[in-house]
Amino acid sequence: MFIVFEGIDGSGKTTLSKLLSKSLNAFWTCEPTNSPIGKLIREFLQKKVKLDDRTLALLFAADRVEHTKIIKDILKSRDVVCDRYLYSSIAYQSVAGVDEDFIKSINRYALKPDIVFLLTIDVDVALKRVKGKDIFENKSFLQKVQEKYLELAEEYKFIVIDTTNKTIDEVYKEILEHYKKYSNKL
Numbered sequence: 001m002f003i004v005f006e007g008i009d010g011s012g013k014t015t016l017s018k019l020l021s022k023s024l025n026a027f028w029t030c031e032p033t034n035s036p037i038g039k040l041i042r043e044f045l046q047k048k049v050k051l052d053d054r055t056l057a058l059l060f061a062a063d064r065v066e067h068t069k070i071i072k073d074i075l076k077s078r079d080v081v082c083d084r085y086l087y088s089s090i091a092y093q094s095v096a097g098v099d100e101d102f103i104k105s106i107n108r109y110a111l112k113p114d115i116v117f118l119l120t121i122d123v124d125v126a127l128k129r130v131k132g133k134d135i136f137e138n139k140s141f142l143q144k145v146q147e148k149y150l151e152l153a154e155e156y157k158f159i160v161i162d163t164t165n166k167t168i169d170e171v172y173k174e175i176l177e178h179y180k181k182y183s184n185k186l
């Protein structure tokens with residue numbers, strides 16, 4: 001099974017995806033990856049290099065092509081839990097002004113996840129958690145990204161978990177309940 005966690009910066013994806021992956025004995029991975037492409041992306045996110053928004057979209061898509069090959073291989077023997085995937089590109093890069101059809105087109109070889117958990121949160125709370133140092137970590141941008149994610153949730157049938165005022169434990173229990181319901185239907 002291929003499970004993806006999405007949400008704005010500071011929504012709790014890394015924490016919750018790692019918890020789920022541990023209890024499923026799944027392989028945990030994330031995007032951007034630690035590949036040379038992922039490293040260049042991180043330099044952009046940390047404002048160390050400047051790139052056109054379309055170049056950034058292409059870099060995320062290229063990082064994902066390489067990542068998807070690894071994910072497909074691991075899926076032959078194990079479940080995979082991924083912290084961010086294709087929908088991060090559709091949400092963030094489209095809010096940054098890149099044409100959505102272009103983003104979808106350059107990501108056409110991405111895998112379709114079995115489950116996507118979208119963690120939503122009050123943007124001010126999220127920003128306090130992440131300290132707002134990275135390029136996308138500002139209130140008006142993340143507000144728009146969260147709205148875009150909610151549109152995508154309808155289109156792609158994500159499981160939306162509102163994490164506002166919930167402890168990590170409470171959010172995790174909700175995720176496990178959804179996961180159990182989903183896997184019982186298989």
Ligand SMILES: Nc1ncnc2c1ncn2[C@@H]1O[C@H](COP(=O)(O)OP(=O)(O)OP(=O)(O)O)[C@@H](O)[C@H]1O
Nearest residue numbers: 008009010011012013014015016129130166167168
């Ligand atoms: N429900 C929660 N209640 C309180 N603190 C939380 C909750 N979820 C996560 N945190 C804390 O918030 C911080 C950010 O969480 P985390 O790194 O999991 O978010 P993220 O969505 O992966 O962020 P980013 O996208 O920036 O990597 C961590 O210190 C984590 O312990």
Ligand SMILES: Cc1cn([C@H]2C[C@H](O)[C@@H](COP(=O)(O)O)O2)c(=O)[nH]c1=O
Nearest residue numbers: 009031032060084085088089092093136
């Ligand atoms: C995969 C992906 C990520 N992003 C953005 C979202 C975040 O601001 C950063 C990644 O930071 P994290 O703390 O490691 O989650 O990159 C994006 O804009 N597009 C993407 O495809």
